[in-house]
Amino acid sequence: MRTIDWVDGAVEIIDQTALPGELRVLRLHTVGELIAAIQSLAVRGAPALGVAGAFGVALAARVHADDPAALGVAIRKIEEARPTAVNLARGARRAAARLPLGPEAVLSEAYAIRDEEIAASKAMAFRGADLITELCGARPRLLTHCNTGGLAAVTVGTALGVVGELHRRERLAGVIASETRPLLQGARLTSWELTRWGIEHRVAVDSAGPFLMARGEVDAVILGADRICANGDVINKVGSYSHALGAHRAGIPFVVVAPESTVDVDTPSGAHVEIEDRGAAEVTAWSDAVNPAFDITPHDLVTAIVTDRRVIRVDQGERP
Numbered sequence: 001m002r003t004i005d006w007v008d009g010a011v012e013i014i015d016q017t018a019l020p021g022e023l024r025v026l027r028l029h030t031v032g033e034l035i036a037a038i039q040s041l042a043v044r045g046a047p048a049l050g051v052a053g054a055f056g057v058a059l060a061a062r063v064h065a066d067d068p069a070a071l072g073v074a075i076r077k078i079e080e081a082r083p084t085a086v087n088l089a090r091g092a093r094r095a096a097a098r099l100p101l102g103p104e105a106v107l108s109e110a111y112a113i114r115d116e117e118i119a120a121s122k123a124m125a126f127r128g129a130d131l132i133t134e135l136c137g138a139r140p141r142l143l144t145h146c147n148t149g150g151l152a153a154v155t156v157g158t159a160l161g162v163v164g165e166l167h168r169r170e171r172l173a174g175v176i177a178s179e180t181r182p183l184l185q186g187a188r189l190t191s192w193e194l195t196r197w198g199i200e201h202r203v204a205v206d207s208a209g210p211f212l213m214a215r216g217e218v219d220a221v222i223l224g225a226d227r228i229c230a231n232g233d234v235i236n237k238v239g240s241y242s243h244a245l246g247a248h249r250a251g252i253p254f255v256v257v258a259p260e261s262t263v264d265v266d267t268p269s270g271a272h273v274e275i276e277d278r279g280a281a282e283v284t285a286w287s288d289a290v291n292p293a294f295d296i297t298p299h300d301l302v303t304a305i306v307t308d309r310r311v312i313r314v315d316q317g318e319r320p
C-alpha cells in the first residue's frame, strides 16, 4: 500500500490523522486541499512530503496552465506549507523546473520522485540493517522515535524500514516506539505499522527513553530526519535530541536513517534551519504552551547517518 500516489488526475493519500482508528483514503483535487492535508499532517514525514510537493505542482500546472502568475503563487504556497523538512520545497522545485515542457512533464517528474523514494527506502533498509548488526551484534533491542515507516515515505520507510528488515532477517530482539508528544506519531502510527508487519513492540512515554537506555534496555536508537545539515546536525521530530543525549550517556549508537533527498549540504548547521512552531493548541489543556515541532541533534551526538547511497560515520569525522 502506498501512502501517497497520483490516481486518475488527483492525489490520493492515506489520512494519517484518522489512524489508527480508521484507514481512510483522501482524494485531493486542488492545491488548497493538498496544502491543508500537509498542514494538518494528514500527509507527513519528510520523503512523503517531497512527493506531495511534486504532485502538488502537477495539480497546479493543470489548474493554472494559462495563468503563470497564479501558478507561481500556488507553487510558492506549496513550498512554504511546512518549513522544516527540506524534501517539501525540494520536491516542489524539482517538479516546477519541468513546467516549460508542459503539465505532463511535471507529472512525470513527480512520478520519478515517488519512484526514487520507493527505491531509496529499500536501499536504506538493507544498508541500515547491515550497519545495526555491525554496531550492535545479533538481535539488538532498538528504540525509535516519531514515525518513519511507509506512512512517512511512500512504502517501507526509513528507520522503521531498517527495523522491518532486521525482523525479516530474524535479527531483532525488541522495539520500543517512543510515543512522540503531542501528536503521537509513535503511539498511533509506528505502533499501527509495526502491528501490521507482525513485529512485537512496546510504546514508551517520550521522557522514559533516556532512562530505559541508562537501565541497559536499549542497544541503539534509530530514527529519521527532516533535514541533515552539511556539518552532520540532524533535524528531526522534537524529542530526538533527548534520545541522543540519553544514547550518548548510555554509550549506545544513535543512528539516523534518511534518503539523500533529506541531506541538505547548502545548510551549514542546524542553527540555520527554521524549526516549525505548530502553536499552542496542540498542547494546551491547563496552561499556555510552546510547541516546536522539531529539534536539532548536534553532530557530535550522532554515530552514523545511513542514506540510500552511503553510510556516513559522523563519529569518525565524516560529514555529509
Ligand SMILES: CSC[C@@H](O)[C@@H](O)C(=O)COP(=O)(O)O
Pocket (backbone or CB within 6 Å): 041, 044, 045, 046, 047, 085, 145, 146, 147, 148, 149, 152, 153, 157, 158, 159, 185, 223, 224, 225, 226, 236, 237, 238, 293
Ligand atoms: C521518514 S520520516 C523522518 C521524519 O520526517 C520524521 O521522523 C518526522 O520528524 C516527521 O515529523 P512530522 O511532523 O510527523 O511530519
